[in-house]
Structures are given as structure tokens and as C-alpha cells.
Amino acid sequence: MESLNDLLRQQNLLNRGDVWIWKNNEHQEFSVKNVNSSLSQNVDLNSAPCTFIWNNWVTTKSIMFVWRAIEEKILSAVALRSRGMNQIQVICKTCGAAEETADHILLGCNFARRIWEPITFWLKIPMVNTEGSIAELLQEISDIPRS
Template identity: 40%
Template sequence: MTKKSSTWFKIHQIYRALRCRVGTGEKTFFWLDSWATDRPLKEEFPLIFGLAKNKMNKVSHNYKKNQNGVFWDWQWCRLPNNDSEKNEWIALKDLLVNQPVGRNEDVWRWKENNVLGFSVKDVRKDLSGIIDVNMVPTDYEWSKIATSKVNLFVLRAVEERIPTMVSLRKRGVQLGSDLCKVCGIEPETADHIGIHCPAAKEVWLQIWLWIKIPLRDHREKITTRLSEKAEWPKKKMKIIYAIHLATVWQLWKNRNNKIYNNKFTDPFKIVEEIKEETYDWVRTRAKLSEITWSDWKNFIFME
């Protein structure tokens, strides 16, 4: 995938098209938002941005008003002390001399639309040239039982956006063979790590036996395995879904352990780690503290 066709590049284009007409400055980041110029001040003045003590300051935090006008309050880790830094500081002060602040609320606008402010019609018209505004988003179900870290990882895996060998090669990173580092049999994709690898197959077999659901096709994709729930018991569906996410996550961790530590984790140990992690989730995040470890290991609860 080329840079200009990537999702993140398109999102960056959208962000760069937003401008803020600053009023009081209470809703606008001084360094990170586009307000004094057509791009963020951190990009206009990178040297002194590096000296800023609080890079997340709002505009309102960086100025004070008195009877003589606006006084910009600089908060540096140290003062600019070389010619390049001093020149950037002078240029920034010159830029802000006539910048109107302290009146009304901040108003976000699309590109150079100073009169109408933020117009949904204008945004949609321009976005249609960047992305398909009618595109259906990824059909991923967020689990309230699994942690955010695991949810985000599996979402990225479903979209093949995790750094597998195949993915890295497509980005131009040369790492030798793109075969799976766990089995060495097939190219390493997210679906291979999460389902197709022989180690993954063994883990899934043990998981299915534990949670008492029918076996599935080992050649399917992660998204299929997560979405087809017709044969799952309804009372435990959300818990089983979270277990599926944890399984994909633990298989990725096993892959990393092999690559970075040259250690292979026995599939039965991976299953035990999945049981322990998800037991903690259901007791703390699903608030099912009455489930005992014995019942969890045998998956006999909510019958």
C-alpha cells in the first residue's frame, strides 16, 4: 500500500484541512492545532517547539491580557540560546503580534471558509475526493470485557495492519524471508499467526474443548471466526467473544517471544495464560466476581 493511499495518510489530509479561528483560545492547542497559520506551530517552529515546557498547552494558557493589550507568556524548559532558536522565537512573536485573541469562542472551520465556519456540506464535498464517504466501516465488535489494548490489537489484525513479515515487506522493509518465524511453513500474515499456524491450530483446539463449542475450519480468516457466533451459547456469548480476542492476542505474544527471545511457548501453556487473563477480565471488567477459578477452568457457570 502506498503512502498516499493509506488510511492514515487520508486522515492526516483531513486533519490538515481543519483550521481554528481563535477567540479565547480555550479549545485550541497552541502548538498542535492549525490556528495562526495554515499548519500547526510545532511544524512552523520545530526548534522552539522542542523547548516548550508544556507542549499540550491551550492557546489560552500562553497569553495574558492587561490594559496595554495581549502579553504572550512563554514557558520554556530553557531559553532559546542559539541563532536558529532565537530567529524562530522572533518570527513567532512577529506572527502573533496582530493575532486577535480573548474575544468570543474558538470556531473551527474547513480550509479557508472564514465566513461560514464549519460547514458539513463543505467538508463532505472535499472528503469525497479523499475517501469514500459512503464506505461501511470495519465490522469489528468492540468487547467491553477485553482490555482496550487487546481490542485495538485485534482490530488492527483484522485489517492486516499489524507488523507481520508480509506486511513489513509490503512497506518496503527488507527482513529476509517472510515465512512465519514460529512454524517456518507459510508466509507470516495476521491470519496465519492468529489461526493458520500449526501452533495456533493446537491452541484453538484446546480453547474450543474448554469453552465447549464446535470445532471450526482452520483456513478461515480472523474476521470470520469472530463474527460467526450462531453456535455459541447466548448466555456466555460476550465472554466467549472476549476469549477469542485474548487467544489472538496471546498467539501474537507467542510469535514475538519466538522472534525476540528465540523461545517457543508450549500451546498448552498459552491456553493456560488465556484462561488466567480472561478470568481476571470477567471478575473485574464483567463484574462476575462470584465465578470461582474451579468453575472457570471447567467453564461451568451461568448454566
């Protein structure tokens, strides 16, 4: 309790109203203009957008998982490290062959490849390319001629 009191005494309070601060620039007040400016600096507007197709037959949870995997937002060792977690080891703990990314977990890992074989057999489609990305896999599957 004493250390908390010491910390509180060290804080300087200003006699003014509360303001919203834009986290990307703590010296600016929050505004739509500042958000737009920050986004335009961090997003390449000339890059091709992801052509993710939302399928109404698939559950919302599944769609969200695949979309997050494409965006590298599922919890993998590499994603956790990029979020600031202190990850020393980012090599896949299942196969030890590569860094643990979303693409590796779902496609590149030897375990994932063994799972894809019966799936493609069950769907009666050729074996999918597990060397690419999840977005490429989805495009490849959607290009397969089927009835």
C-alpha cells in the first residue's frame, strides 16, 4: 500500500478537463483527422486487397477463424512475438521444421499435411498445395472444377 501511495504522490495532476489522446501520437488530441492520417501512413493503398470470399454455408466462427488466419491474427508463436510477448522460441513445437506462423500451423507442418490428405480424399479433390499460404489454398480450392 505504501508503494502505491508513493507512486500516486509522484503523479502530477493538471487542473484541466479530460481529453482523448490518440495512442499513435500522445501529443495530439483524438480526432477522425488524426486517425485518418495515421491509417494513411500505415496502410499501402496501392496494394491489392485480399479477395476473401464469405461463404454463407459456413459457420460464422469458421469464417472468422479462416479470415484471422489469413491476416496472421491467430495465436501462433510468431504472432505472439509481434504483439510484444517475450517469445524466445518461435519454432513449431510439433515438427520443429519452421517458425510457427498461421500458414505453417494450418498447412506447412507435417502434422497438418497428414490431416490434409484424408480431407482431400473425402472431398474427392486433388491434394492441395501445402507449400503456399492459406489465401492461396482457398483460391486453389475455389478454382477446382466441381458440380
